[in-house]
Amino acid sequence: MSFFSRAQSTAVRIAKPADEEDAVKQPTxxxxxxxxxxxxxxxxxxxxxxxxxxxxxxxxxxxxxxxxPSSPSPRVDSPAIATITTQALNAPVFVPKFAAANTTTPAESNPTSPVPQSQNSGSQPTTVEEMQYQYETQNGYQDQGDGEYVEGQSYEQEHQEYGQHDYPGYQGYDYQVDQAGNVLQGMELTDPNYYEEYHPHDMMDASYYNAAPVFLRQPLNYLLYTPFTPAEQVRNPQATHFVPSSTDLRQALQERSETARTVNLVDLGLPEELQGYHTLVPIEPVNVAAADRKKFGNWYSTVYRAVRTSDGGAHCLRKVENFRLSHQAAFAPIETWSQIHHPSIVWVREAFTTRSFNDNSLVVSYAYHPNSKTLYDAHMKPKPLPIPTYQQSVYYGRHQPRNHLSNQPQQQWIEERTLWSYIVQIASAIKAVHERGLAVRIIDATKIIVTGKNRVRISSCGIFDVLLFGTPQPDLATLQQEDLLKFGRLIFALCSGNLNAATPANLQKSVEAMKKVYGVEVQALALFLCSSKIKKSIDEVLDMIRPKILQEQDEALMATDRLENELMGELENARLFRLMCKFGFINERPEFARDARWSETGDRYIIKLFRDYVFHQVDEHGNPVLDLSHVLTCLNKLDAGTDEKLMLVARDEQSCLVVSYKDIKSCVSNAFDDLVRATTAMQSGKDARVI
Ligand SMILES: Nc1ncnc2c1ncn2[C@@H]1O[C@H](COP(=O)(O)OP(=O)(O)OP(=O)(O)O)[C@@H](O)[C@H]1O
Structure with a gap:
């Protein structure tokens, strides 16, 4: 068998599988x-x-x-071994039940098929059992009928005799272990090309190329590896304007995933079920004193994350307290908003009223963007100074007044590149809304959220359309003009870090501050948007910022390339899963349960023992060991086919094998290829005989 022939094994005797057909082998x-x-x-x-x-x-x-030892298989330097074919060393013959009845493929018709066992009854053993059996019978072992081979004179007897000699170096020496090890070493093939000859392709490739001209896509193609994109073909493997570096991207995604799964640790008295949503978690602090609460128009609002029952996805619910719906038609704009899918607008899903919060509340459901921050929180909120170290405290205590350590509002300047990115995205969102015959109505640093690197989205859309329904309102053109005015104020606020930067009292000061840090285009745009005398349109705004739009487009395309490359790297994430699938396909197949040659011998036996080694470890008290890192380590080594050796122990603990991961990989490959050949043969209507 190939496995033993390649192993640099110190293996001990292999117990004869219990259900082996003893009749075939008559001990001498x-x-x-x-x-x-x-x-x-x-x-x-x-x-x-x-x-x-x-x-x-x-x-x-x-x-x-x-x-x-009179090995059943000559040593590597023997001329005879050179003629042993890989087939002859392969696992015993296996014929699947569905194929055995009506098919017989001559061995020569399939060069990869080993000779059937019945034809191997000559002097050349082809399986582990035959080799072992031949060796043991030649050395005078006889079967006791329980699967154990002992000598005519018991080993214990002889050991007692030898035990009278006092050779400390040989304490615990096991003759059988040594002899079996010699046999295995005798079977070792040292030809470095042997392995490649035997497995000219990857284990999955092998079955692909060996198969007759049948080009079935399943299941084989899913098990092929995907090559990486060469680094030189990826234009920018580092962080781009919209995509952070791989490490930061992973970290951000991980954190988002974690945030999306947080639950309330204390009972906040929230409804368990809310019109098809459940598991409500507040996104902003609740139980804030009324004086500290900010109003959303004339109302108080709270934002929650909730799971929608219909799709199991997380959604963002904005609850507006004490709102009484005057007319069902108030929800009509929500229908229109829900049809606007724009990368810079938080998707509006639905709206409903509820009394589940013990009042009359309006709830609008939006797409959920975990770990997002408002523009105000991200760029304008004064950040406290870092807590000084002990040494800093001592230093500042001596040299500077203590109030230096207090939290002073820190002016944060947004980079101009980032500012333009925000401007382009918001302008694009306004364009999409105006084209749909709507007005955004809420363009404010506290209602635009930053959802990724340099990515912003306008949140809370549609809500004022419902809240103000039935009240006297300006016409659409006026509302759209107000959008542009609010847009201008937002730019001033972002440039100066002050929400009120564009009020008449602050405007001159803000313009001066803006001049110092930002280019004239920013200033010109902001002033244009804030001028109430000129009638503007979003198209004019887009014309003004056209060069910046092209720059954004380039960045966006580069981000696409980067993300594709990131995705490419993730394609192989299923490596271990595929390996597990192979184990599942091979191990303990019910149709072969009675076929000892399938499960108890050859490659399959090694795989079975390896499966025990990986998953069925027990501690010294016999308790199961559930160590995921052990499993991952083993499977990764197996997938890589390392030369590292491990010891597999039979379930009866009467025998063990020392094998390398490379050998086990080869065993898995062989067994899986057998299954693939049987599958492809059956699907193509050809001879389904395997091995
Ligand atoms: N669609 C959304 N997905 C995820 N989080 C969101 C979403 N919309 C808003 N948030 C988050 O909810 C929190 C509260 O939003 P809100 O609009 O009330 O901002 P705010 O800072 O509390 O504003 P205000 O001070 O005016 O109340 C913010 O942290 C915001 O990032």
Whole structure:
């Protein structure tokens, strides 16, 4: 079998599988003990009892070196081994039930198929069991009927005899272990090309290329590996304007995922079910003193995250307290808003009224963007100074007044590049809304959220259309002019860090401050938008910022390339899952449950033992060990096919094998290829015989 032939194994004897057909292998009569070589000679090189009654054969001095066992398979330097084909070393013949009945493929018709077991009854063993059996029978072992092989004279008896010798270096020496190890080493193939010859392709490729001209896409293609995009083809592997570096991107996505799964630790008295939503979690602080609460127009509002029952997705619910719906038609604009899908507008989903909060509330549901911040929080909110270290405290305590350490409002300047990005995105959102015959109505630093690197979205759209329904309102053109005015005020606020920067009292000061930091285009745009005398349109605004729009488009396309590349890197995330699938396909197939050759021998037996090693470890008290890192480590090593060795122990703990991950990978490959060949043969209507 290929596995044993390649292993640099120190394996001990392999227990004969219980259900092996004993009838096939008739043990040779036990040799007479007088003719058998004394084990003292084998082990120690001499026998102290040679002339004192030891009944075993003692060869002359020149022959007394421990002989190589009469291996069923010649050593690597033997000419015979060079002629052993990979097929001959492969696992025993397996014929699937569905194919065995009506198909017989001659071995020569399929060069990859090993010779059937029945044809291997000659001197050349082809399976682990045959090799082991042949070796053991040649060395005088006989089957006791329970799967264990013992010598005519019990090992314990002989051990007692040898135990009289005091050789500390050989304490615990196991003759059988050593002999079996010799056999395995004798079967070792040292030809470096052997492995490649045997597996010219990757284990999945092998079945692909070996298969007859059948080009089925399933399931094989899903198991092929996807190559990485060469780095030189990726224009910008580092952070781009819209996409952070890979590490930061992963971190941000991880944090978003975590945030989206947070739950309330204390009972906040929120309704358990709310018109098809459940698991409400407030996104902003609740139980704030009434004096500290900011109003949303004339109303108080609270933002929650909730799970929608119909799709299981997280949504953002804005509840407006104490709102009494005057007419059902007030919800009509929400219908229009829900049809606007724009990258810079938080998607409006639906609106409803409820009494679940023990009042009359309006609730508008939006798409949820975890870990988003308002523009105000991100860029304008005064940030407290970092807490000084002890040394800093001492230094400042001596050299500067103590109030230096207090939280002073820190003016934050948005980078001009980022500012233009925000301007372009918001202008684009306004354009989309105005084109739909609506007005945004709320363009404010506290209602525009930053959802990613340099990405903003206008939130709370549609809500004023419902709240102000039925009240006297300006016409649409006026509302759209107000949008542009609010847009101008927002630019001033962002440039000066002051929400009231565009009020008549502050305007001159704000313009001066803006001049110092930002280019004239920003100033010209802001002043244009804030001038109430000129009738403006969003198209004029877009004309003014056309060069910046092109720059944004380039950045957006670059972001697409970057994200595609990131996605490419994630394609192989399913590596271990595919490996697990293969184990699932191979291990304990019910249709082969009675076929000992499938599950208890050859490659499949190794895979089964490896499965036990990975998943069924127990501690010294026999308790299951559920160590995910052990599982991941093992599977990764197996996937890579490392040369590292591990010891597999049979379930009866009577035998063990030392094998490398590379060997096990080859076993998995062989077993899986067998299944694939059977599958493709069956699907193509061809001969379905495998192996
Ligand atoms: N669609 C959304 N997805 C995720 N979080 C959101 C969404 N909309 C708003 N938020 C977040 O909810 C929180 C509260 O939003 P809100 O609009 O009330 O801002 P605010 O800072 O509380 O404003 P105000 O001070 O006017 O109340 C903010 O942190 C905001 O980032």
């Amino acid at each position: 009569p036990r040799k007479d003990s007088v003719q058998r070589q004394c084990r003292n000679i084998v082990i120690y090189g001499h026998c102290r009892y040679q002339d004192k009654g030891c009944v075993y054969y003692h060869p002359p001095a020149e022959d007394s070196l421990p002989p190589q």
